[in-house]
Amino acid sequence: MAVTIKDVAKKAGVNASTVSRVIKDSSEISDKTKVKVRKAMHELGYRRNAAAQILASGKTNTIGVVFPPVADKASQPFFMKILTSINETARDYDVSIAIATGHSAKELKKQIELQYSEKRVDGFIVLYAGKNDEVRDYLLENKVPFVLVGTPAEGKNEITHVDNDxxxxxxxxxxxxxxxxxxxxxxxxxxxxxxxxxxxxxxxxxxxxxxxxxxxxxxxxxxxxxxxxxxxxxxxxxxxxxxxxxxxxxxxxxxxxxxxxxxxxxxxxxxxxxxxxxxxxHIEQLGASAIKKILDLRDKKENLPEKSIIPFELIIRESTKARI
Amino acid sequence: MAVTIKDVAKKAGVNASTVSRVIKDSSEISDKTKVKVRKAMHELGYRRNAAAQILASGKTNTIGVVFPPVADKASQPFFMKILTSINETARDYDVSIAIATGHSAKELKKQIELQYSEKRVDGFIVLYAGKNDEVRDYLLENKVPFVLVGTPAEGKNEITHVDNDxxxxxxxxxxxxxxxxxxxxxxxxxxxxxxxxxxxxxxxxxxxxxxxxxxxxxxxxxxxxxxxxxxxxxxxxxxxxxxxxxxxxxxxxxxxxxxxxxxxxxxxxxxxxxxxxxxxxHIEQLGASAIKKILDLRDKKENLPEKSIIPFELIIRESTKARI
DNA sequence: CTGAAAGCGCTTACAG
DNA sequence: CTGAAAGCGCTTACAG
The missing domain is CATH 3.40.50.2300 (Response regulator)
Structure with missing residues (x-):
């Protein structure tokens, strides 16, 4: 039905494995071949099949975003704003976003455990930093890659996190x-x-x-x-x-x-x-930095936990005034 | 590495295809076998591989949620609230949520086109109903299953939507x-x-x-x-x-x-x-209803577009008062 | 630089 | 009610 790598291969007169290599822009492939294959892809309107790619490569290229286990996420514009920023930065890296929400830490834990064990996500960005959090314990114990937006009460030294000062x-x-x-x-x-x-x-x-x-x-x-x-x-x-x-x-x-x-x-x-x-x-920067960190962690570019500090900025408006 | 269907099959003394049928609780399989297989799954801590299932079945079991192309999504608690409700209802149906955000309809369209053509989602829930929307045009033209939360200005008759009266x-x-x-x-x-x-x-x-x-x-x-x-x-x-x-x-x-x-x-x-x-x-109900509708659409249980009307409720507080 | 082949972990006709 | 086999569409050692 849909156009596959094989169709492209046939049209370009090469092997499917070559097409695969062209897709990831492998340096092994000659420019001449790349041009030829890309032309075929374009003419056929080729689109990769995400599931096939994930299955074969073992990388999901999706990151889970974990919201806090509270009812009033909606009252803090922070969450929608950082979700947007995470999603938009993720796109630049060609990764997708999954979300985890729940009314209790227990529910959340169940959800992320499922997402991770079913291989739907490579890791998580956790948007809250409460004390004694079941979710964080699970992630830590199972060595699941994650980064925290905020500052953890305990384990500052073991957890990669991004926050303001x-x-x-x-x-x-x-x-x-x-x-x-x-x-x-x-x-x-x-x-x-x-x-x-x-x-x-x-x-x-x-x-x-x-x-x-x-x-x-x-x-x-x-x-x-x-x-x-x-x-x-x-x-x-x-x-x-x-x-x-x-x-x-x-x-x-x-x-x-x-x-x-x-x-x-x-x-x-x-x-x-x-x-x-x-x-x-600078919520956008918090989000953007979080996604970069989690990808680095996943790819083992960073092994040691670290804290990223995002700068802030004072906006002076009407509510402060010199005392006379 | 991870436990697969094969491992379970071997342990239970059946064929992998039988395990697969037990997973989806097929009525073809005898209760005796089901018990046996489930025991094996449990003992081994089996988890399905989402990508493999998607690739083999052709169903992604994930639905894309499309946010409006505006900057101030964060100022309306509506969005975070309905996202939560959609996600939580989705879980009951064992489906995942993907999100699409962008600053313009063009950006959004590009994003959903990608998600759909790479077979990452089965369909969409669109959270806004502006006029002349590029996104909606694309969905309609390509017969992509979607439901709208809100009421479309045009095409009320062709678009399944859920809204209040x-x-x-x-x-x-x-x-x-x-x-x-x-x-x-x-x-x-x-x-x-x-x-x-x-x-x-x-x-x-x-x-x-x-x-x-x-x-x-x-x-x-x-x-x-x-x-x-x-x-x-x-x-x-x-x-x-x-x-x-x-x-x-x-x-x-x-x-x-x-x-x-x-x-x-x-x-x-x-x-x-x-x-x-x-x-x-009743935002929770709007969200819950939207996810049910899109799944029905996908499964062709509903072919004809329909409008679902969610009831509302008056909350009397301090801002209204009898005129004297 | 490129190809042939095996494999990722499922599902699903087909056969019995 | 269950099994054997083919196939979903990719990736990636291996070989040349």
């Missing part, structure tokens, strides 16, 4: 606020479970102390309220929307009464006023 | 507002290009006229402002965030001065006050 991100936020003359600042989070939080908060603390600022940690829940802060560093811009609204309900306006700086530069930071001062963490 | 959604919004005694209402949108808009707006108009209400259409741009409206119907809850904020900047509060009802019931409708009165469009 979260400590520095914490420090830079403080520095921006200090430049604006703020002296009483707090860090606001809605989770203390993640490594991202810990690192950013650590950076926040270190720099605050270095600069001699009063600082504190605030948890965003029903009891959220300020003491004497004039500025806040908030974990992400979706959370910031809530914080801004809560402050307003307490009679405090951003940035007139309190400045706010946050992270991620998602669309939600520039949707309603005050537009948020935020750090762009 | 958008006309009814428009009418019901008006009805809710009418019950609350509002008489001057407007429909707010930021796009007039989509079929969803047209249908919801049509329903809005029809019902308004039927009930004798004053109605109008407002475009959300820099000039956005109300006339004498006391209530609005807004295209989605992310847009509603902007509308609420814009009104506030004009001295109008929701719901005290103007009521607002919207669609989608995303997380953003219940994140900051006023929590939005909204229609839940």
């Amino acid at each position: 979260n400590m520095l991100l914490g420090r830079e936020a403080v520095r921006h606020l200090a430049q604006l003359k703020h002296q009483n600042i707090s860090f606001v989070t809605d989770t203390k479970e993640t490594e991202v939080f810990e690192e950013r908060y650590q950076g926040f603390k270190d720099e605050s102390e270095k600069l001699g600022l009063n600082h504190d940690l605030l948890f965003m829940d029903a009891n959220f309220s300020l003491r004497n802060e004039t500025a806040l560093v908030v974990m992400d811009d979706v959370l910031s929307l809530k914080v801004v609204e809560r402050l307003r309900s307490q009679g405090l306006n951003v940035p007139e009464d309190v400045s706010l700086i946050t992270y991620n530069n998602s669309i939600f930071g520039a949707m309603i006023h005050p537009y948020l001062t935020t750090f762009d963490i | 958008n006309m009814l959604l428009g009418r019901e919004a008006v009805r809710h507002l009418a019950q609350l005694k509002h008489q001057n209402i407007s429909f707010v949108t930021d796009t007039k290009e989509t079929e969803v808009f047209e249908e919801r707006y049509q329903g809005f108009k029809d019902e308004s006229e039927k009930l004798g209400l004053n109605h109008d259409l407002l475009f959300m741009d820099a000039n956005f402002s109300l006339r004498n409206e006391t209530a609005l119907v807004v295209m989605d809850d992310v847009l509603s965030l902007k509308v609420v904020e814009r009104l506030r900047s004009q001295g109008l509060n929701v719901p005290e001065d103007v009521s607002l009802i919207t669609y989608n019931n995303s997380i953003f409708g219940a994140m900051i006050h006023p929590y939005l009165t909204t229609f839940d469009i």
Whole structure:
């Protein structure tokens, strides 16, 4: 039915193995033959059969992307954005993307175990870095190639991961606020479970102390309220929307009464006023770097785990303002 | 290396073809043999090789999901949510998901053309329904099985699609507002290009006229402002965030001065006050239904295109209020 | 530089 | 109900 390598071979007057070599642009084949074969491929509209190639070569050329086992992936633009970037970079390397989603780590583990054992994927990109994660344990134990986007709580040294410099991100936020003359600042989070939080908060603390600022940690829940802060560093811009609204309900306006700086530069930071001062963490680059890393790992170009640090960028908008 | 069908066959004392039949639970095989073979599979930890199965059977058992060619997929929780639901339903049918993303229809088309011609997917679920879409033209012309989530502007009769009843959604919004005694209402949108808009707006108009209400259409741009409206119907809850904020900047509060009802019931409708009165469009069901349809199409269980209508549900929260 | 052959791990008519 | 054989469309040592 479909045009195969054999049809091309016959038309070009060569052996099928030669066609195969031309497809992968083998340096063994003469240019003359290549031209001839390519012409035949083109005329016949040849397309390789992915399954046949995978079966014969043992390489799937597809990478699994693992989403976190939580219900609200949809509320964080991060995930859709990095998926897009991963998919688009993958295409440049001629690899496909499979996805794994689930409501629990157990479900996820089952899914990736299946994908890997049925030889559907060569490895994984894991989009979250929780503690004691069943998925990561499985991958590690079975020596499945994977890279983490984020920073693992344990095993930093055994796991290839790509992330921003979260400590520095914490420090830079403080520095921006200090430049604006703020002296009483707090860090606001809605989770203390993640490594991202810990690192950013650590950076926040270190720099605050270095600069001699009063600082504190605030948890965003029903009891959220300020003491004497004039500025806040908030974990992400979706959370910031809530914080801004809560402050307003307490009679405090951003940035007139309190400045706010946050992270991620998602669309939600520039949707309603005050537009948020935020750090762009370069999600496209995180995704692109992750796919490159996993391919290197698979091809054993890199054997040692390493951390890739993606630069960030401060976007100054309306939510931060000099204290007068 | 890995355990194959042959290993299982040898261990169970049967022929490889018998093992293959047991795997697909063929009714031809005796229960006795099935038990015996399954025991062997289990003891050896057998896993099928996906590529081999695809090559031999000609069925890929994977479906491509096509995202819209726009930059801001990430701002609409819809996409991540339906992707999750599609993936999870797909798993129940033992099918995998591939994705296609791109910045233009041309890019997308190239991608799906590749996926289909390399026999990586059996068909597609298309997540958008713009007019004059290159992707859809390609699918139609080449008789590639696909289902649309949404309603196509043209070819409603030739394309299997799943959607809510958008006309009814428009009418019901008006009805809710009418019950609350509002008489001057407007429909707010930021796009007039989509079929969803047209249908919801049509329903809005029809019902308004039927009930004798004053109605109008407002475009959300820099000039956005109300006339004498006391209530609005807004295209989605992310847009509603902007509308609420814009009104506030004009001295109008929701719901005290103007009521607002919207669609989608995303997380953003219940994140900051006023929590939005909204229609839940049952995205999980849209996704689940889409995957079932495409599999039926592939297996020719359904030959005729059909529209599946997914029910919706009104969630009353803070943004609508009786006029006094 | 190229060909002939074996093999990847399944499925599926065909035969009995 | 089960087996033997051919075949799906590639890749890759091996040989020359």
